[in-house]
Amino acid sequence: MASMVANGNRDGRQGEALVLKGVDPETCMIVFKNHWAQVVKILEKHDPLRSNTSSNMAALGVIGLSSGGPMRFGGPIPGDEASAVQNYVEHMLFLLMEEDAGQAGAMGPILEFVVMENVMERLFLWSLRRQFTDDMKLEQLKMYEMIVGQARQPLLHHKPVLRPLMMLLSSCSGTAGPEVEAELVSLLNQLCCVLAKDQSVLELFFHTSEDQGAANFLIFSLLIPFIHREGLVGQQARDALLLIMSLSAENQRVAQHIAENTYFCPVLATGLSGLYSSLPTKLEVPGEEWHCLHREDWLQMPTLVQFLNSLEFCNAVIQVAHPSIRDQLVSYIYNGFLVPVLAPALHKLTLEEVMTTTAYLDLFVRSVSEPILLQTFLSFILLHRHENVHILDTLVSRINTPFQLGTVSLALFQTLIGLYCEDVMLQLILRYLIPCNHMMLSQRRVVKERDFYSVSAAKILALTPSCCSPEHSPPPLRQLDSILWSKGTDNSPNTGTMETEESFLEEDGSGYSCVIGSEIYLDVNYLHYLYNARLGISSCTRACQVWSAPYDGEDPPPEEGRQAQTTTDPAPTNQLELEWDDSYDAGPVVSPEAATAESSRPPQPPAAEPPKHIQEMRRTAIMLVKGSYIEESDFQDDVMVYDLVAKKDARDTVNSSEVIKGSKEVKAHVEDHNSNLQSPLATEVGDDLMDQYEELIRTLGSDEAGTGGSSPVKTVDKEFRNPVVTPMEEDEVDFSSFSVDTPELEKQHLSLFGTKLRSGSTKSHSVPFTGPFVSVLLSRLENMLDNSLHVNLLLTGILAQLAAYPQPLLQSFLLNTNMVFQPSVRSLYQVLASLKNQIEQQASTKKDFPELITSAQHCLLARESSLKGQDSRECSPPEAGRMMKSSPPPQPKTISLARTEVFATVLFTEFLKELAAIAQEHSILSHVPMEE
């Protein structure tokens, strides 16, 4: 029956339309009135009250509806009468739809009649009088969808049309079958389209709702339950809601209503939580090199697709909606999803779960485009404390896990750094560099200096291991090719083709190289690095134009920066909860302010017993250091444990001093966050534990001393830890211009610092520290030879990304090889230099090393060209010589990927070129006002 109406209408429409064309309006009117007269006869026959007043009927209708039961007056209505009405109504609706508006927008005669006679409302009541089944609802919905969508004159402006529609809609709001829901949403969507085009209807929608006693915006409220629905229905509902959202941007009343009287924002935000809870808590990871959720990954996870749809919808709402709605939504997402759901999920018990959550977070950050929503996510990551530890600190510490969690965390940071967001960079790195105490005082003026003569690039490239020197590799690996230019005889200035001697200039032109003069080979591969560096730096520079400061060592001023560093972390309410963080700290960490305060106070009595969670933590850590660590549910102590796990993991290859250094890093890390929050109690606990820890380290160290082999590295290490100004640098840096008293100051500072570190008893806030992020990155880089290829690709990618930032503070720290840092500060160059030495050592002890290098180069080239053919809409930033993405590579024939040191060597060489190219481009780019 229902489908009869709809189908009948649709099928017959074209025919009717044709027939109606040319028929004069008066005839149509007469036909319409006749039909209506017939309908009324039947209607009245079954009207229990025999009353014509529509207002009464409406009242009855509403009462009937609210009582919930199907309405029947005077027994069942015979089928033939019902279908008769049906037929008449069909014809009448055609006539109504086809009618043109009258002069100057007046109603056409049929519409006027419909309005006067209250036709629509009476028809609605008629359908209520019969059994108001889903079929009946469907029929009515379709009827309205048709006339609203196809009428030639505005119908919704007229209450007698609008009101029954609203009654119908509200009667459909309860439980209904999927078909009705689909039709309802489709009609609502259509109504929203009408609203978007013609806002004058809006008032009426509100008023009509008020008539019903509920001061709501019915079509909006009806859509809310469908927000998170999957499939077409959900999509249509979200589209419709978006139309209203953009309406709200211009219409204060709508905005206010939605923000104050509806549950739109909470539903939307908590819906995210609901959808999130149905996501798999552990991902099936395709392989060891997997590190982030790509499109092809999540497309196969329906729950994730659904979540992303809703997230995308939030993004869209925030983009178009009125600020009041926007702010409310953002706040609900923060307080209703991120804090209560995502934060605990990031601190789950097993590695896999935590890894999975991290991958989700990375995907979410990549999916969000609207700055305000992005800001919400970022401020969650950067500032939120979960159980008194910053999410950011936890995430940073996880980079150091040897497990896949480390890789996934790296990928997350790659995403974050790629946002060119000042706040991210400030928290991760810049705030540690602003005070400028990572460098010698005299070096501050060097920060802004630029490297005119590519000295840094030359020094970086000079680290190229001898086994990888461009001259040593045979073609085609040596991407040098000799091309002789014909000299000057040919004067035609058209673009000449190159004369090549070699034959491999095929694929993509990447094999180009040239000889200048006759003998010098240019590493043409390096041209690509230069080109990519140029692209990277210019886009980064352009993006950073919105930043608040240049970060050039003067703005923000170093003094202020120091203040900022101490005030970044507001004092927590409960100090006890933070204490585990200090478990490894050697002694009281005293900030200058605290120190003065403490001296005037009598010493506090020591606590009898450390809190339970500290004891737990200690047990874990001890087990860990002893090498008996078993993965168990102790991962809430992330910061410390991950670092230690990593150290333990690296223990076989790195000498014990490394471990100690690692622990120092942790200390410094911890100290940075808690320097002003110390309680004497924490100190006691820390001392106790630290003693045991150091004891363990000692035994560990003596064990390793016997094994030998690592000692050369040790000395080398030492060498690079204390950078000396070589004669070559002397003419770069004008020492004569240093102020007379500066060296004294430095010496003082140095010795002070030295004792502090050694004794571990007192530390001041001014201990140079470049931040946990840099420290963790560099320590992972230091292990490059043991890292798998994909970890190294990520690591070097992140560092290259950082190096492309134009801020002099960052640039000078990462790329300026002339910079003299404080002895305790590890620079990228030092790490690279120590890597070079490790590599040279490997090369000298392993006979087949050159061969292996060649195979690895072949393997990487093959991998690169195989990946080149693949889809490139990756999330990863443009990668220069980087050869790998997420998919498993074809297995190399001659060399196993397990020979990490070999692959790392090849990658190291390429990374040097990448860095050098970035340094060179900086010297000519960053200081030039950008064009275009």
Added chain:
Amino acid sequence: MNLNPFWSMSTNTGRKRSDGEEQSGEQQQQQQQRASPARPSFGKKQLPSIPKNAVPVTKPASPAATAQLANGTHASYGPFYLEYSLLAEFTLVIKQKLPGIYVQPSYKSALMWFGVIFIRHGLYQDGVFKFTVYIPDNYPDGECPRVVFDIPVFHPLVDPVSGELDVRRAFTKWRRNHNHIWQVLMYARTVFYKINTMEPLNPEAAVLYDKDVQLFKSKVVDSVKLCNSHLFDQPKMDDPYAISFSSWNPAIHDEAKERMFTHKRRPEDHQKGLQVSGLSWVKPGSTQPFSKDDNPPQS
């Protein structure tokens, strides 16, 4: 040596720099890129091809380079260092905004720059002198760059035969990091405003200046006239990036002039209009993340 992608940038900035400056009468400076080689729009891994006729001027073995030739790495990258050093110098020149001076590195070699200097007042007023800067190939460790005027200007410090300006007296020893090419250009400008007759390359001019300023002045006027009369000559050097002048042609120059003046306003439009991809919620003067006032409430 030609790394075109990089040069394309520098020549553009050069052109931009010369924009909006004084346009004296009917003489219009036009930096013409005659038969400028096509620049292929190259993708990630493509480089523009190198024209056949480009003769590398760089000689491989400078003393400094040979010293480091033992290190193979340096040999492979040495030319890059030189190229970038010169590019850095050029960007410095741009940054200095020297009044009335325009330079442009040649197409064929980064070691040769074409320039022109406009004298706006003083004895040499209205003089437009073209010159070439020659940079030693062991830069920055060699001698100071040479400046040679296309036409020997009548000036105590300009060699009347070769047209070379005595630059060395100002830069007795070229010191890397302290001396820069913009200083040489600055010096080339200064000599026309502040006449020095000590140890002249053109003794006649020096003597006249000291003994008979009136005659000196008239000789200068003649010299300026001579130089300006050759302004529209073909450039001495056959190089696509050589500076050449042509008389005002509305069909070409009007549009260019228009663009120059609109260009000036662009930096601000640029910041507001174009979508920038970077993000910042840091309040200027603060080092706290999310310190801007207009942040939506988070909790």
